[in-house]
Amino acid sequence: MRKRYRLHLQGREHLDRWLVSYADYMTLIFALFVVLYSVALVNKDKYRAVIDGMSQAFSVIQSRSDGLLDGQGHSLLDNAVSSSPSLLEGATAAAPSLAPISGVPVLQNGTTLAKLDMQLQESMSSLVDSGIVKLTQDENWLTIELSSGLLFGSGSAFMGPNAAPVINTLSSILKPVDNYVRVRGYTDNQQINNEIYRSNWALSAARAEAVLNGLIANGIAPQRLAFEAYGEFSPFADNSSEQGRLQNRKVVVAISKFAWVPTAPAVKPEIAEPAPALQQAMDAGEVKVISLPGGGIRITTRQD
Template identity: 25%
Template sequence: MSKKRRNFDDEHEEHIDESWLIPYADILTLLLALFIVLFASSNIDKQKFHSIMESFKSELTGTNIKGDNEGLSVQPSKIKLPDATTADKQNTQESKNPAPTTEDAELNNLMQQLQKIISDNHLESVITLQESKRGVEIALKDVILFDPGKDALKQSSFTTLDALANVAKSVANPISIEGHTDNVPISNSKFASNWELSSARAVSVLHYFESKSIDKSRLQFVGYGEYKPIYPNDTAEHKQSNRRVNIVILRSDQN
């Protein structure tokens, strides 16, 4: 009997104490919660942060989280990324429409002055005005400047040319004076072809501008003859429009 009792006592004494497993399990739980927080915090927003804190609190205190949607999710939240094309579109628009320069402002003011001269003097039928990549282009039909087949300026053209020269002096841009004709061959002994006639007419306007104290270094001329028409030479009206002298206030990068 005593032998059996001794065996029982020996077995009881050899039993291992497993109480350390409780704090060990708590540490593992806390570490798991910490790693979950660190993982989720990389894609976090206000609502997600609140859920994480509630979950962390639950792990620390053992309280339950109410609601089916609270706590951490195994799926990362969808974050709306900014539209990358918005900035690209803005940059593209700015490149297409660069900020106005001082020269742009000056040429715009010059355009307004020229339009007023044309309008006030009712010259719309003989003078046209346009702004192009080259600059401001003033096209004068030959009837306001010359007699047919001649290169000497009419005295009646002086008032108009004076007004144009005064406006041209308000800027420092170079000026190109360009003569044009229709395709009807010249039939007098002074000019061998329409090239000579168009060049001589351009030179006449150039010399007039020079006489109005426009710096010679700003002036240049060219004669295109019949080879740059703005209309087909198929009607009398079109031919008259093609016979012209263009005064071009050039942009500084077009010289």
């Protein structure tokens, strides 16, 4: 009987070991939830102090009613951060303006665009009335739109006989002033691929460069000039019609309201000549120049 009871206990002693693993599992689950709960608790006072400190450091006024932690704000910052003033907004900006594209600091405005517009209207009245030349003025630019047919042949960047009078007229008005000038080339969307120009972009660049070289040849400072190529990618009209393509083939001379300010020439430092007495002593060998061990030199008249 006792032997049979022992055999019965030996069969049950391994059945309760799952309780050990289950207890370990529950302990781990409990620890996990404790950690998650502690992480979920946020000390709003400390976070508010951090946010206020950052706001003061970046000079951002932040209202306490709509906070990030309260979940009621519509944005991280209550007041929208205004963008920096445009480089072309005028001389009232705090920082010195930058010349368009060139990035050269400009400390003053050039000749007023209204005055230049009046001079161009008088000099090119016949071309403006016929629609071959178009003048447009805004706050920052005075643009002169020149039809490519007036300056160049079809698919060419070599100036025709009508180009010289136009370039000379422009130069006579632009030369006495210091305003920056940008020459921009445009084409239609009819593809070109010949021995000289592989794309409309190359053709527009060559035409703009030709006009720029004409202005330089008439005495306009190259530091004021630059050319831009837009090809077919900035059309003025719809390229589906011949009239639209005609309007897109042009060279635009854009005059900036800012002036080019020549940089002052660098002043070479003057090298002081040695005193006559010292020069005579050096010539006579009475002055010795001794190199010091730690670097440098020492001048002495001692002969020992």
